[in-house]
Amino acid sequence: MITRIDHIGIAVCSLEKSISYYEQALGLKCEHREVVESQKVSTAFFHAGEVHIELLEPTSPESPIAKFLEKNPAGGVHHIAFATTDLTGQLKQASDAGVKLIHEIPFEGAAGKMVAFLHPKFTHGVLTELCAPKA
Numbered sequence: 001m002i003t004r005i006d007h008i009g010i011a012v013c014s015l016e017k018s019i020s021y022y023e024q025a026l027g028l029k030c031e032h033r034e035v036v037e038s039q040k041v042s043t044a045f046f047h048a049g050e051v052h053i054e055l056l057e058p059t060s061p062e063s064p065i066a067k068f069l070e071k072n073p074a075g076g077v078h079h080i081a082f083a084t085t086d087l088t089g090q091l092k093q094a095s096d097a098g099v100k101l102i103h104e105i106p107f108e109g110a111a112g113k114m115v116a117f118l119h120p121k122f123t124h125g126v127l128t129e130l131c132a133p134k135a
């Protein structure tokens with residue numbers, strides 16, 4: 001079952017400049033920073049009420065975020081992540097409904113969560129992440 005929007009993933013060219021914007025212009029506080037080797041990204045998280053903002057800067061040209069920034073040089077909303085109580089069951093539900101999974105098997109994402117993505121061609125253009133706390 002999906003319980004809420006966990007976070008909104010935003011691709012940025014510069015984590016440092018973006019962090020200053022969120023801190024100074026919006027008054028949010030950076031709560032956590034982490035490099036996620038599997039996705040070749042450096043991340044920063046902010047609380048915005050119950051929802052988090054996840055800033056993503058590529059650490060390599062092969063990063064999926066680097067490819068996104070090639071098409072969207074200013075950066076922008078990259079994905080929406082839903083928290084689920086049952087990641088495997090949620091992936092099966094999506095797959096049974098005809099949605100192509102980018103990851104059939106969840107992997108460890110930032111902040112100690114297990115995550116998997118649904119293909120945006122099957123989600124009406126929104127790259128969709130499903131996430132759950134690591135068991």
Ligand code: ZN
Pocket residue numbers: 007008009054079081129
């Ligand atoms: Zn995410």
